[in-house]
Amino acid sequence: MGAIRAMALTVKSFGVSPYLALNLDKRLPAVRCSSNTKVNGAAVNGKYNSGVKEEESKRPDFVNIEKLEALWDDGYGSETVKDYLDYAKDMMLVKPDGGPPRWFTPLSCGAHLKDSPLLLFLPGIDGLGLGLFLHHKSLGKVFDVRCMHIPVQDRTPFEAMVEWVEETVRAEHSSSPKRPIYLVGNSFGGCLALAVAARNPKVDLVLILANPATSFGRSPLQPLFPLLEAFPDDLHITLPYLLSFVLGDLVKMATLDINTVLSPTQYFEKLSGNLTSLLPRLSGLADIVPKETLLWKLKLLKTAAAYANSRLHAITAEVLVLSSGKDNVLPSRDEALRLLSSIRNCKIRHFKDNGHNILLEDGVNLLTIIKGTCTYRRSRKRDYVMDFLPPSTYEFKQFVERNRWFCNYTGPVMLSTKEDGKIVRGLSGVPNEGPVLLVGYHMLMALELAPLVEEFLHEKKIMVRGIAHPIFFSSVSDGQNKELSITETFRVFGALPVSPSNIFKLLATKSHVLLYPGGVREALHCKGEEYKLFWPDQPEFVRMAARFGATIVPFGVIGEDDIAELVLDYNDLMRIPFLSDQIKRVNEQSNISGEVANQALHIPGLVPKIPGRLYYLFGKPIETKGKKEMLKDREKARELYTQIKFEVESNMSYLLKKRKEDPYRGLVNRTIYRAFRDPIDQVPSFEP
Numbered sequence: 064m065g066a067i068r069a070m071a072l073t074v075k076s077f078g079v080s081p082y083l084a085l086n087l088d089k090r091l092p093a094v095r096c097s098s099n100t101k102v103n104g105a106a107v108n109g110k111y112n113s114g115v116k117e118e119e120s121k122r123p124d125f126v127n128i129e130k131l132e133a134l135w136d137d138g139y140g141s142e143t144v145k146d147y148l149d150y151a152k153d154m155m156l157v158k159p160d161g162g163p164p165r166w167f168t169p170l171s172c173g174a175h176l177k178d179s180p181l182l183l184f185l186p187g188i189d190g191l192g193l194g195l196f197l198h199h200k201s202l203g204k205v206f207d208v209r210c211m212h213i214p215v216q217d218r219t220p221f222e223a224m225v226e227w228v229e230e231t232v233r234a235e236h237s238s239s240p241k242r243p244i245y246l247v248g249n250s251f252g253g254c255l256a257l258a259v260a261a262r263n264p265k266v267d268l269v270l271i272l273a274n275p276a277t278s279f280g281r282s283p284l285q286p287l288f289p290l291l292e293a294f295p296d297d298l299h300i301t302l303p304y305l306l307s308f309v310l311g312d313l314v315k316m317a318t319l320d321i322n323t324v325l326s327p328t329q330y331f332e333k334l335s336g337n338l339t340s341l342l343p344r345l346s347g348l349a350d351i352v353p354k355e356t357l358l359w360k361l362k363l364l365k366t367a368a369a370y371a372n373s374r375l376h377a378i379t380a381e382v383l384v385l386s387s388g389k390d391n392v393l394p395s396r397d398e399a400l401r402l403l404s405s406i407r408n409c410k411i412r413h414f415k416d417n418g419h420n421i422l423l424e425d426g427v428n429l430l431t432i433i434k435g436t437c438t439y440r441r442s443r444k445r446d447y448v449m450d451f452l453p454p455s456t457y458e459f460k461q462f463v464e465r466n467r468w469f470c471n472y473t474g475p476v477m478l479s480t481k482e483d484g485k486i487v488r489g490l491s492g493v494p495n496e497g498p499v500l501l502v503g504y505h506m507l508m509a510l511e512l513a514p515l516v517e518e519f520l521h522e523k524k525i526m527v528r529g530i531a532h533p534i535f536f537s538s539v540s541d542g543q544n545k546e547l548s549i550t551e552t553f554r555v556f557g558a559l560p561v562s563p564s565n566i567f568k569l570l571a572t573k574s575h576v577l578l579y580p581g582g583v584r585e586a587l588h589c590k591g592e593e594y595k596l597f598w599p600d601q602p603e604f605v606r607m608a609a610r611f612g613a614t615i616v617p618f619g620v621i622g623e624d625d626i627a628e629l630v631l632d633y634n635d636l637m638r639i640p641f642l643s644d645q646i647k648r649v650n651e652q653s654n655i656s657g658e659v660a661n662q663a664l665h666i667p668g669l670v671p672k673i674p675g676r677l678y679y680l681f682g683k684p685i686e687t688k689g690k691k692e693m694l695k696d697r698e699k700a701r702e703l704y705t706q707i708k709f710e711v712e713s714n715m716s717y718l719l720k721k722r723k724e725d726p727y728r729g730l731v732n733r734t735i736y737r738a739f740r741d742p743i744d745q746v747p748s749f750e751p
Contacts, residue, residue, distance in 0.1 A: 127177040131204065133526040137455035138171075138200025139428050147196040147423060154191060164213045164227055167192065172203025178441050180269075181235055182206035182245040185228065185252030186213065187276075187420075188360045194249045194273075194422055201430040205439070205452055206245065211252070215356050221366045225258045232259060236266045241442050243267045247429075249422060250276045250393070251360070254367035260382075261374035267443055268380035271433070273421050274390055278398035279368040283391065375405045382406050383438050385427075388415035395419075412436065431458055435551030437536060447559035448568035453526045454556055462556065466513045472674055473626060474733050475514040476725075476748045477522075479681040486680070486751035490522050493616055493681050497573035500608050501527065501681070503618035503711055504596060505579035505586040507629065508667070511620040514677060516556050519575070528569055529577040531558040534664060566604065570611040578604055583662035589632040593624055594715050602704030605693060609700070612688035617707045618681040619714030621722070625675025631668025675728045676748070678721075680714040724749040 166183075182202060186192045190213030195202060202208055211228070213219070219227070232244055246268060248256035253275025260268050386399035399411040412432060417424050430452075433439050440450050454462070479492030486492075493499065505511075512529070519525045535550045535558060559565050561582075569576045579585060580598040588595065608615055637643045646665045685707065687693070693700040725748045727733045733746045 128174050128204065129177060131176065131453055133453040133520060133524050134456050134459055135204070135453065137204065137430065137457050139197065139457045141200065142197055144423050147193060150196070151191055151193055162214055162217070164211060164217060164219060164224065166209045166231070167212055168209050169199045171199040172208045173200065175203055175207055176205050178242070179205055179207050180243045180245055180441055182208045182247060183228070183231065184208065184210040185246060185248040185255045186211055187250035187252055188364065190215070195247065195429070197423060198429045201428065201455065205430065218359060221363055221370060224255060225262065228255060228259050229262060232263060232266060243269050243440060243443065245269045245271065247271045248275060249273045250419070251364055251367055253277065254371040257371040257378060258367070258374065260380040261377040264377060264379040269438060270380050270382045271385070271438070272382065273385045274387055274393055274395040274419055275384065275398065276364055276393060277368050277371050277402065278393045278395065279364045281394050378406050379408065381438070382409040383436055384409065384411040385421060385432065386411060386413050387417040387419060387421050388413065389417060390419045392419040410436065428457065431555060434555050437554060447565055448572060451557065454520070458555060459520055462552065463517060466517060470514055472730065473514070473622065474676040474727065474746055475518070476676055476678045477518050478679060478751055480683040482684065484683055488751065490518060490681065492684070494614050494684055495523060495525070497575050498570040498611050498613035499575045500604065500613050500615045501575065501577045501618060502604070502615055502707055503579065504594065504620055504715060505581050506620055507586065507588065507593065507623040507627070509586050510623055510626060511677060511679070515679065525575050526557050527575045527577045528557040528559060529553070530561045530566065530579070532583055533560040536560050566607055570607060570613050580604065583664060587633065587665060587667060589634060590629055594621060596708060596712065598708055602700045605700045605704045605707070609687040609690045609693040615685040615687060615707060616681050617685070617710035617714065618679060619711050619718060620677065620679045621715055621718045622675060622677035625672065627669040627671050629667055630670050633663060633665055633667070635668070636665055674730050676722070676725065678718040680718050682710045682714050721749050
């Protein structure tokens with residue numbers, strides 16, 4: 064049976080968060096669950112069986128993880144919607160299923176990070192609690208995941224359901240008051256999450272709502288609902304096929320495990336096979352949501368939407384709404400905008416090509432969204448250093464795919480310098496052990512960033528943490544359409560706001576830190592200022608590095624003049640009335656103070672060229688270990704600061720001279736080279 068061979072659901076009982084290993088059914092020997100009633104004769108309402116808890120704590124799959132390494136396996140894509148439907152059907156075969164709602168933890172979630180926040184998943188209309196099925200492995204690494212299961216025959220009223228979830232939330236908050244509690248609500252579960260949040264404004268809650276059903280009253284399917292009562296019972300089995308087009312995008316569900324680098328023929332063959340195997344499984348929906356249950360759930364939805372909408376004003380929790388552009392069940396995009404204006408601490412992300420069941424569709428990795436929107440934290444206050452989760456293999460693969468055209472277009476060349484002064488191809492000259500401070504030139508529009516971060520991960524599996532302008536962590540950078548943006552990719556791949564405290568924490572944790580002293584002024588320079596450094600006079604980063612004995616690696620990068628021509632700089636834009644007003648408005652909205660506030664943000668006018676290449680040279684590492692005298696001697700710190708600046712300029716001068724010797728500097732020659740050789744071979748350049 065699929066439920067036994069695959070998921071082996073676990074049951075957690077709460078009161079003061081005790082765990083009890085209890086069998087719901089003899090056919091499910093490895094189940095952990097909880098409810099606030101008796102299960103198999105065992106009282107679990109706040110009671111505690113220390114013997115069982117001690118036995119469970121010794122299980123290797125529940126030992127806390129100390130740290131996640133870069134390119135960890137998040138398992139996303141290893142499970143498909145076909146598996147979900149199989150497991151859902153098998154789960155329904157476990158009888159009886161008429162008990163009260165309960166919590167369970169899928170064993171596929173495995174072990175999680177120490178001090179991980181609690182995540183409670185509140186399901187949609189199906190009630191199974193398997194809506195995070197594709198995300199169990201990834202979320203399970205960084206959350207203590209518990210899913211709510213509402214049995215098919217259960218008829219608990221909505222307000223009683225709210226009280227039941229609320230009891231768990233309050234008990235967990237009482238047990239760990241400094242740890243946030245995440246409520247992930249899908250459709251109906253979104254109403255449930257909002258209701259609980261409204262009743263518990265003093266509990267630190269983070270709500271993630273996927274197409275919440277608060278817009279149920281405006282559903283385009285409202286005229287069809289009365290017809291369900293007259294639908295013949297013997298034809299109910301056809302209902303899933305009739306409604307399948309509104310439940311989600313079947314094509315996106317079927318493409319989850321398909322490699323995007325396949326040829327068009329192979330891709331469509333795989334897609335056809337997936338759809339062929341997926342469609343027959345839809346008949347299982349008739350067992351999951353039989354007619355009488357569906358009618359009850361629709362009434363429950365109506366009550367839930369009204370209850371949640373009447374209490375939006377009382378919600379103080381942090382809220383993230385995920386809305387779909389092709390939701391045929393609910394007007395989710397409009398509803399997201401309404402919630403944005405109705406809830407005081409709300410942000411939205413829109414997915415224009417997804418359907419109603421967005422969490423079961425391809426391309427929607429919930430953990431990546433949580434990371435990109437800066438929604439993950441382990442305490443009341445977000446810590447950009449300690450709460451950072453390194454990118455997974457899936458995220459890195461997606462990052463490489465998105466930047467493939469740019470890397471092919473620019474053909475990056477990475478050079479580094481050994482301790483003996485020898486320049487070599489690759490990054491072997493950069494120390495593997497931190498703390499390391501990479502200090503260099505910020506090229507026009509930060510064109511150098513993506514290849515640099517990618518190469519460090521690819522060659523050394525090192526996550527470089529970039530110090531970025533604070534605007535990339537504000538609502539201003541999200542744009543008007545509220546869709547996932549490139550700035551969120553920066554956040555996923557290590558960027559954090561510039562501040563002395565953040566640099567301090569990074570060096571203290573022996574990280575590789577990417578620092579651009581020239582900042583925005585350098586990256587948004589004016590005409591004729593390419594390869595010119597705009598560094599401040601204060602050598603504070605040198606003193607910070609000396610405090611922790613960090614290794615400083617000065618680096619230079621060139622190639623912007625071979626990729627694009629700057630035709631409209633800041634001075635030009637400020638002469639154009641409507642553009643100058645927009646630039647002023649954006650900079651005022653950013654609400655940023657200090658030195659970075661003196662660097663005006665804008666988008667310059669660029670004309671692309673038939674490109675040359677990007678060249679990077681990481682200079683000889685400079686040790687600060689044993690040089691703590693610079694903490695007090697500002698003159699010595701300034702001398703080292705001047706030396707680092709000179710090294711960066713020397714690296715760029717070297718590259719500008721040597722690139723003239725590169726036979727593959729131009730795109731045409733590189734394209735010809737790749738055409739006659741294995742495309743994955745790195746195109747050669749000049750000899751260092």
